[in-house]
Amino acid sequence: MSKPTKTELAKYKQVLEKQLSSLRGDVGSMRDEALRASEQDASVDHLADQGTDNYDQGFMLGLIENEEETIKLIEEALDRVDGNGEWEYGVCPLCQEEIENAKKPKEGKKPKPAKATDIWIPKARLEYLPWARYCVRHQEVEERNRESA
Numbered sequence: 001m002s003k004p005t006k007t008e009l010a011k012y013k014q015v016l017e018k019q020l021s022s023l024r025g026d027v028g029s030m031r032d033e034a035l036r037a038s039e040q041d042a043s044v045d046h047l048a049d050q051g052t053d054n055y056d057q058g059f060m061l062g063l064i065e066n067e068e069e070t071i072k073l074i075e076e077a078l079d080r081v082d083g084n085g086e087w088e089y090g091v092c093p094l095c096q097e098e099i100e101n102a103k104k105p106k107e108g109k110k111p112k113p114a115k116a117t118d119i120w121i122p123k124a125r126l127e128y129l130p131w132a133r134y135c136v137r138h139q140e141v142e143e144r145n146r147e148s149a
Helices: 006-039 047-081 093-103 123-128 136-148
Strands: none
Touching: 006 047, 093 136
């Protein structure tokens, strides 16, 4: 795994911008639909219909929330592609942190040589998910931490 080339960065940026535009349109139309459903006449003939409408609206709001989180991740990735992010595009910050911590000497000991950990997210992962923040190993850890919280 290696640092993305300028050509690859341009390709990732184009894919990210296209995905961002699409998601913003989707979220906008879902938001309009959810608002339209909430503005409908509350004098529904049957309570079951009202319950279904409430469920549908809640489901739609959940979808909007998920899409907005993806939009945020894409915007962060675009910042990294442009060199304005918290770390370089394609780098797994947790792998980078592991390497930096391994280089720090423990009190009274010589520093250990860094592990053969690669800080770069595999290109196959970036091809599939260009807004990926972490390598697969650290993404799994993050998801497990989220589930247990």
